[in-house]
Amino acid sequence: MxxxxxxxxxxxxxxxxxxxxxxxxxxxxxxxxxxxxxxxxxxxxxxxxxxxxxxxxxxxxxxxxxxxxxxxxxxxxxxxxxxxxxxxxxxxxxxxxxxxxxxxxxxPAMLPTEQATRAVPDLPEGVDRLFLHNAVMADRPDVFNPWLSDRTLASGLVVPIAPASKLEVTDAEPAMSNDPVFDAVLPTPNRRVGIFPNDRRVMLRVDTAAKLTRVRAWVELRPEGAIVILALTPSEEP
Structure with a gap:
């Protein structure tokens, strides 16, 4: 097709x-x-x-x-x-x-459970932060850049990360032994999260299961290099 x-x-x-x-x-x-x-x-x-x-x-x-x-x-x-x-x-x-x-x-790195969705895209070189935003992408995403708007940045989460080569995004509970480097709650009333690397427009869009989404990030060193693991799970907060 x-x-x-x-x-x-x-x-x-x-x-x-x-x-x-x-x-x-x-x-x-x-x-x-x-x-x-x-x-x-x-x-x-x-x-x-x-x-x-x-x-x-x-x-x-x-x-x-x-x-x-x-x-x-x-x-x-x-x-x-x-x-x-x-x-x-x-x-x-x-x-x-x-x-x-x-x-x-x-x-194994992509399949925590059969019910999970996981993506592992490459990160642009030099990325040290991600912006997560609950919004429908504009009809012209080529002109939508949240990093140019302080108001837009204030409505989402800026996640600082160490430079890494890949980003793993999952909606499953990750089996991590160490504490996350970032842990916060993002309001997601339309149950949709856009993920933006710094100085770049949207890289991923992920649907979420709840109107409050817990966002946690880890940086894991692997033989192929550092990988950022980003878990988006329903928040237990009211």
């Missing part, structure tokens, strides 16, 4: 679980989007973005930030989403492959 020229980027969604593609919104103009089974659309190189997505309604959708459905296809209850971009920032073609995880034992 091919969408020739979607307007200003898109995200993948399934019921109450959605993640903005790594290519969005760093798309400078319309882009062709291809959606299909990973075995059929794989261009033969490592994916630029890999994520696990809960699909309780059995359908994955590619949707504009204005909530217009561009493409849809059936998918298993737990789906592996792979994204290939023809260019890291201004792709002419974005390929989205959907498949069941071939081996769960090969995805």
């Amino acid at each position: 091919v969408m020739p020229t979607p307007p200003w980027g898109a995200y993948v969604s399934a019921s109450n679980s959605c993640l903005i593609l790594g290519c969005m919104p760093d798309i400078d103009g319309p882009t062709q989007i291809v959606l299909g089974d990973s075995a059929e659309v794989d261009p033969g190189r490592p994916a630029d973005f890999v994520s696990l997505l809960r699909v309780p309604d059995g359908e994955v959708r590619v949707t504009t930030v204005g909530d217009e459905v561009l493409l849809r296809m059936p998918a298993p209850p737990l789906s592996l989403v792979e994204v290939w971009r023809s260019h890291p920032k201004w792709p002419e073609t974005v390929i989205i492959g959907i498949s069941p995880p071939a081996s769960r034992s090969a995805l």
Whole structure:
């Protein structure tokens, strides 16, 4: 399935679980989007973005930030989403492959529970903070930059992080032995969180289960480098 020229980027969604593609919104103009089974659309190189997505309604959708459905296809209850971009920032073609995880034992860092959604995108070089905001993305995300608005920054959470190469975002309770470097509650009345690295527009959008979301962050040193783990879970506060 091919969408020739979607307007200003898109995200993948399934019921109450959605993640903005790594290519969005760093798309400078319309882009062709291809959606299909990973075995059929794989261009033969490592994916630029890999994520696990809960699909309780059995359908994955590619949707504009204005909530217009561009493409849809059936998918298993737990789906592996792979994204290939023809260019890291201004792709002419974005390929989205959907498949069941071939081996769960090969995805321990991405699969805390079968009910969890977890994404592990690369972080831009030099990122030392994240901004979390409960808001629907503007129809023109290419011009929406929260770091330019003190009022917008005051309405969300700025999470200081050490420089790291990747960001793990999960809606499951992480099994961490150490205390988080950040722990706060974000009001999420529309149950949606946008995640913004400093000096960059939105990188991920995640649906949340409650109108108050607990945000915790850890920095974990791994053989491949430092990784920021960000857990978004329902808050127990009234």
